[in-house]
Amino acid sequence: MTALVLGLMVAVSDDVGVAHRRVTTADGAAVALYRYRVEGLRSPAPPLLLVPELGFSRALFDFEHRGLARWLAAQGREVYVAELRGQGKADPALSLEHFATDVDAVLKHIDAAQVDLVVQGWAGALLMSSIAEARVRRVVAMNVLFEPEVPNQLAERFLMNGARFSSLASSPEGAHVFEQLFGLRAEMPVSTFHALLATGTRDLSRPVAAELLAWMRHGDRPIHDSSVKRRLIAWRRPTLLMLGLADGFAPPELCAGWRDHNPNVSIRTFTRLEAGDDFSRASMLLGTRAPSFVFPEVLEFLR
Amino acid sequence: MRSLVLLCFVGCANLQVVPVPEAAEQHRPKTADGWELSLVRYRPVGPSTGIPVLLCHGITANERNMDLDADHSMARWLASKGREAWTMSVRGTGASDRVDPTHGRALPILFDHFWQHDLPTAIAHVRQVSGAEQLDYAGHSMGGLIAYAYLSHGGTGLHAVATLGTPVRLGWGTGVERLLTSIGPIVGRDEVLVPSEALAQLSAPFQTLGDDSLMERLLYQPGSTSKETWQRLVRYGTADTAGGVIRQLLVMLGSASFRAELASVRTPVLVIAGKLDRLALTPAVKDGFHALGGPRQFRLITAANGAHGEYGHMDLVIGEHAAEDVFPHVLGFFDSPGEGEGPALRSGAVFPP
Numbered sequence: 001m002t003a004l005v006l007g008l009m010v011a012v013s014d015d016v017g018v019a020h021r022r023v024t025t026a027d028g029a030a031v032a033l034y035r036y037r038v039e040g041l042r043s044p045a046p047p048l049l050l051v052p053e054l055g056f057s058r059a060l061f062d063f064e065h066r067g068l069a070r071w072l073a074a075q076g077r078e079v080y081v082a083e084l085r086g087q088g089k090a091d092p093a094l095s096l097e098h099f100a101t102d103v104d105a106v107l108k109h110i111d112a113a114q115v116d117l118v119v120q121g122w123a124g125a126l127l128m129s130s131i132a133e134a135r136v137r138r139v140v141a142m143n144v145l146f147e148p149e150v151p152n153q154l155a156e157r158f159l160m161n162g163a164r165f166s167s168l169a170s171s172p173e174g175a176h177v178f179e180q181l182f183g184l185r186a187e188m189p190v191s192t193f194h195a196l197l198a199t200g201t202r203d204l205s206r207p208v209a210a211e212l213l214a215w216m217r218h219g220d221r222p223i224h225d226s227s228v229k230r231r232l233i234a235w236r237r238p239t240l241l242m243l244g245l246a247d248g249f250a251p252p253e254l255c256a257g258w259r260d261h262n263p264n265v266s267i268r269t270f271t272r273l274e275a276g277d278d279f280s281r282a283s284m285l286l287g288t289r290a291p292s293f294v295f296p297e298v299l300e301f302l303r
Numbered sequence: 304m305r306s307l308v309l310l311c312f313v314g315c316a317n318l319q320v321v322p323v324p325e326a327a328e329q330h331r332p333k334t335a336d337g338w339e340l341s342l343v344r345y346r347p348v349g350p351s352t353g354i355p356v357l358l359c360h361g362i363t364a365n366e367r368n369m370d371l372d373a374d375h376s377m378a379r380w381l382a383s384k385g386r387e388a389w390t391m392s393v394r395g396t397g398a399s400d401r402v403d404p405t406h407g408r409a410l411p412i413l414f415d416h417f418w419q420h421d422l423p424t425a426i427a428h429v430r431q432v433s434g435a436e437q438l439d440y441a442g443h444s445m446g447g448l449i450a451y452a453y454l455s456h457g458g459t460g461l462h463a464v465a466t467l468g469t470p471v472r473l474g475w476g477t478g479v480e481r482l483l484t485s486i487g488p489i490v491g492r493d494e495v496l497v498p499s500e501a502l503a504q505l506s507a508p509f510q511t512l513g514d515d516s517l518m519e520r521l522l523y524q525p526g527s528t529s530k531e532t533w534q535r536l537v538r539y540g541t542a543d544t545a546g547g548v549i550r551q552l553l554v555m556l557g558s559a560s561f562r563a564e565l566a567s568v569r570t571p572v573l574v575i576a577g578k579l580d581r582l583a584l585t586p587a588v589k590d591g592f593h594a595l596g597g598p599r600q601f602r603l604i605t606a607a608n609g610a611h612g613e614y615g616h617m618d619l620v621i622g623e624h625a626a627e628d629v630f631p632h633v634l635g636f637f638d639s640p641g642e643g644e645g646p647a648l649r650s651g652a653v654f655p656p
Contacts, residue, residue: 151607152603152605152607152608153607153608153609154606154607154608155607180605180606180607181607184578184579184613185579185613243475243586245578245579245581245584245585246578246579248578248605248607251578251585251603252584252585252586253576253585253586253588253589253603255586256475256586256590257586257590257593266476267474267475267476268476269475269476269477269584269586270477271477271478271479271581271584272520272579272581273477273478273479273517273520273521273581274477274478274479275478278579278581
């Protein structure tokens, strides 16, 4: 039965059309936007905007023709995956300050009254504190940071070394670091995992790595006349905070406190006990268990 | 049949109870409400390096969690470092008095009994025997909750406390919680005594069979605790579970008032969490750290912080490398309690240039 369902899913996914747009921001930079849609299938719900974690590309949502973007499109949703500066095919980022400008440009291009968001980790916290809330209907926030700290010694060393994913891909030791931070005990084919590291990541620039580390060490980050934390506290849209126990870069203990400060945030935690995977960054989206446990709950919340 | 015989033969060694060391002293102080508690004293090896340490187990467990055998023993490890160590079994578990209505020891057993009677009795006895004014205390899982409750109600006599895998709240949206919610009203009744000790012992011969069992998924990481060690714990480290305790814990962890009371704690506390603890989730453990009002530290045991592997719930006390990855943090905190930084990477930890 499972095989039949998976087979149908793959068959439907093959019908998903993907369009790539280069979007220019107000300050002249280029970001990448991908639209996933199945002709003839159209949900009345708003478009979905998916934004990957810092250092990752749209591969987290669409890798080797699998992933959340195609899965949601196959359910009739119009799905956009954005690569903001420093991610995937977008222009380089020399600061995290560009997030607000980049998101504005993306929303302008999508041209819908509202969107639903699926965001992750540090990028998710930045995006939610930068975006015009009126343009958002509902959010699925995957391990989005609320109480930043240096998550562990390995993450700190990784950032101090400039967050160079490319250096991790070149050695077994590097692959082990990647696994510890982004794919701990991930239920996914090893080949997929290594291919994700090799082709789905992009080095952070030194200034961005330093900014991220400073954010971790200070526990918050100023944004205009406010801060990331204050804006997350003030967030009013219904938000499902999905927590993967195995995330080593945005661990759940640094995220969960959000719901104590914001009644619009509810929590769903996954563990191997019930879901067969503790869901690291990689496996929450690309793991073999994700289509059975994570994707349906994303769709249900954003219905 | 042949397989069963082979199973019994192979598993035989792990199914025998490893006795506590001959030098360990058995003590049986009595609580004010008439329950004898089992306390075991491990004298320091060599000159004393500090005050005694009292060790307490979690729910459905007994004192042997803190001294399973020579290679898996926080008690013996502390003694080897010059600390007098004491293990205790709360009422109804291990070698402590069991439920026996004919001798005035009837159900219910409640969580409140543990911190209102058992812990104060153990502390008073250790202080009297050792002559120490204060003790250090390490509690695993519910053993940490007992200390939290004791301290937040003004309990005295503890110099510093370490809690290991101690969750302070529910509400994480996990399947375990859904299960607890559904079976809680059935087993969480004062007149119920779940025969978990007998069930565990019956299951012990089969604990080394297969991979990815329910127990493995919930309670330990096979990379950190061998199946043989786990089997030994199941054989003689478990206890019956009182419905009254389950009921009170569900209420306590389901409300905010317990966490609010922790703000009054002024005793230094080290809060330890295992990265892949699926029973005491890291955020549920860290909420205890956030709620405490005095000096505190949080330590996450994970390979990303230099540990040998990932830690689940029971690995924190019986893991093959707990003596290197966990216990030194506990002792280091007892020696100088206060705020501090995380552990350094183990020497030799590889990081690409």
